[in-house]
Amino acid sequence: MATGPTETSTAISLTDKERQLKELLLDVARSIRDSNHSLQQNGSSETPATTAEPVVLRWAGGWVRDKLLGTESVDIDTAINTMTGEAFALKLCELCQDPAVIARHAISQSDIGNLHKIARNPDKSKHLETTTIKLFGLDVDFVNLRRETYTDDSRNPQVEFGTAEEDALRRDATVNALFYNLSTGEVEDFTTGLQDMRRRLIRTPLEPFQTFTDDPLRVLRLVRFASRLQFSIDPAVEKVMGDDRVLEALRVKISRERVGVEIEKMLKGKHPREALEYIERLALYHAIFTDLTSPTTTAAAAAADSSKPDISKWSVAYNLFAKLAARKTPGSVYDVLVRHDEAAYYAWTLTALVPWEPLSAASSARPHKGPGKVPPPPVTLAAREGIKTPTRFCDLVTAAHNNRAEILALKQDVVMRREPRVGERDTFGMAIRRWDARGGHWRLQVLYALLVEAMEVLPATTATTATSTGKDGKQEGEEKEDEEAFLAQWQRFLDHLHDLDVLEAPSLKRLIDGTQLAKALGVKPGKWMTAALDVCVAWQLRHPDATDPQGAVDEVEGKRAELGVPDRK
Structure with a gap:
């Protein structure tokens, strides 16, 4: 296991808005440091906002990965070493009321959005409370660095404050475990993330079996990232992803709703065919689409003399549809x-x-x-x-x-x-x-x-x-x-x-509606109406240039008995 960053030389070029955000966040960190120092110097009994350790801010995960790939992102996760995301965000909002801060950072009224707290929700992969706010048009989440401890029967970990290295090692992939240190302006790599970025390779920070049995949802997340980024998955990782024990943990530990969310993200991405190919090649299909824990699914499949579909020719369907999409032309x-x-x-x-x-x-x-x-x-x-x-x-x-x-x-x-x-x-x-x-x-x-x-x-x-x-x-x-x-x-x-x-x-507009048809036939509307209106629409389809519905009415009249239309009063 690494004991420090393996590489810090990769630079990231910030946009004007990102630079403006960075300077504001560093200003907040300095204010917290000065406030704590003042409390300590004065011997105040008031609890400091943080420990004596200075606040260090890092942008984490997907934003770093995408910036290194040359892709702009408006979602920025900000990891904090010594305080919760909510505490930091509240201090930020307080400072943004100061006229001097507003002037120093050229903050306009629309630059600071409302603060939202997203509660911990393990079933949706939210293991820690997060605070989010819109800043300079960017969606910024604040959360503390953390380490996670898993039990054998749950994917919901015990979460505690952690170091940057511990936070990196708990992540699903090394390319998602990179940090951008706002103080130094450098990328911090506590795993092999930068090397794997260059190799366009998806690997796990820890031993794959531990990574997947801790949280089997990571199997699907790696498929999603590999297909989205057009990276390959390390063969040693692939081998474990299809392990029967991992697939069983995926069935037992992960809610079907969470499985569905990951599949939706894959299929809404730019490379859904590759995602389905991974699912087939890694033998994930039945763990995803065949819910053997559902009595209704099991009973219906049993009635068809099988509990699992045959996917031996599934590639014909997804490859053919990808080909149709690539051939899109008018008509x-x-x-x-x-x-x-x-x-x-x-x-x-x-x-x-x-x-x-x-x-x-x-x-x-x-x-x-x-x-x-x-x-x-x-x-x-x-x-x-x-x-x-x-x-x-x-x-x-x-x-x-x-x-x-x-x-x-x-x-x-x-x-x-x-x-x-x-x-x-x-x-x-x-x-x-x-x-x-x-x-x-x-x-x-x-x-x-x-x-x-x-x-x-x-x-x-x-x-x-x-x-x-x-x-x-x-x-x-x-x-x-x-x-x-x-x-x-x-x-x-x-x-x-x-x-x-x-x-x-x-969407064909009918020449005659139910009320008009009943009036023309001299009866009240009844159960016969649906079939009679279908007769009218069929007549209209045969006479596309017609503007007078009388011909349709005559056809219904001729089928009065067949349609069950009552006699005229």
Whole structure:
């Protein structure tokens, strides 16, 4: 174990705002030092703000790492050696009321935000109380240096004041364990952080097994940092990350909500494909997405004769979706199906869940037995129980599963040019409206169907790193041809929807509403209304240039008995 900084020569160039913040914080530290000295000199019985040791301020962790990588950050963690973050921040706010301090640091009214205290919350990886404030447009957290002691049955440590070295060693990765000393203006490295930055390597400050069994969440955090930074994980660390004992600790010690938070951060990052590749290669999938502690998940999976999905061809899905994203052009598959940032995150989450679809299909094929309503498919339970996605996303997953067969059937109609069905604008438009009404995001439901089919029909080597021969003996060139032919079918389907002008069918403005339809039919609204309005919308889809709804009313009139519309009074 190191006994001091291993290197302090790397300089960091500060922005004007960072420099202004640094000088203000050092001024606060000097004021605390002078105040304590005065109390001691006068023999006052008042408790000093700190110990006799001078206050040393360090910017820590991610800000240092990102600055060394040339990436600007507005989030700055400030570590304090002799006092709590709250005590220091309160002193700062007090000084910022002094006209001399305001003038010295050119502080404007908008430069100092409100002080917030973030309570300790171990389930969300907040092991120590933190005080945060907006300063000069930067989000600044204040916390004391600390050391942590873990027990065998919990990831929530006993936390005490510590030294800078102890604080560095408790961190998840060496590249996150660097400090920028505000007094010296130098980077302090108590591990091998600077060396690992140059090597673009993710390593743990302590022995990996201890690091991960202390807090198994660090397994997921390292995957997130490796994918985000495009660093590699040290092979010795990788080996431990997939250790059965570590995976068991991940299941037992970490809440599913916290697992979900880490997965969300990975999939909202710039390199979600790499994160999923790490999850597969390190055998983390089942510890993340298969919650064996949930009775509902276990029961649903058991009904499908399996408790775990087969991920042997999962790489086909996530590599293919990454390829679609890289090929985004106007009218392309990705452009049509993924319309905004939230949709991109949802799309990657669906990509993570597609291995569950075969189990879901098998479960849905069996008649429901027992009391109560039919439970959600296993893929929805994996989302809900495994990574605790919100209800609106679970509704999307259920709809994607339920509507997949119809999506595939319509796609096949287009590919095979099955007339006259392929030309029926109302058939496609009403289908899209149904998909969207049941779970929203109908475009992502189509994407889900595409990815599941890709796993079924494309070889596992497709879209991965170069290989000479696939499992079935095909050459790589033939496999690429299969992939391109597969994607061409889906592109043809989406082009057809565009040509029919039904991509915006869910937002179609009706020519007639329920009140108007009931009046035209001479009856009161009733249970028949929903089906009758669907007849009107289908008529409108067949007559896109119509402005008078009378034709739709006539069609409902002709189906009066079929729809259950009562006789006129």
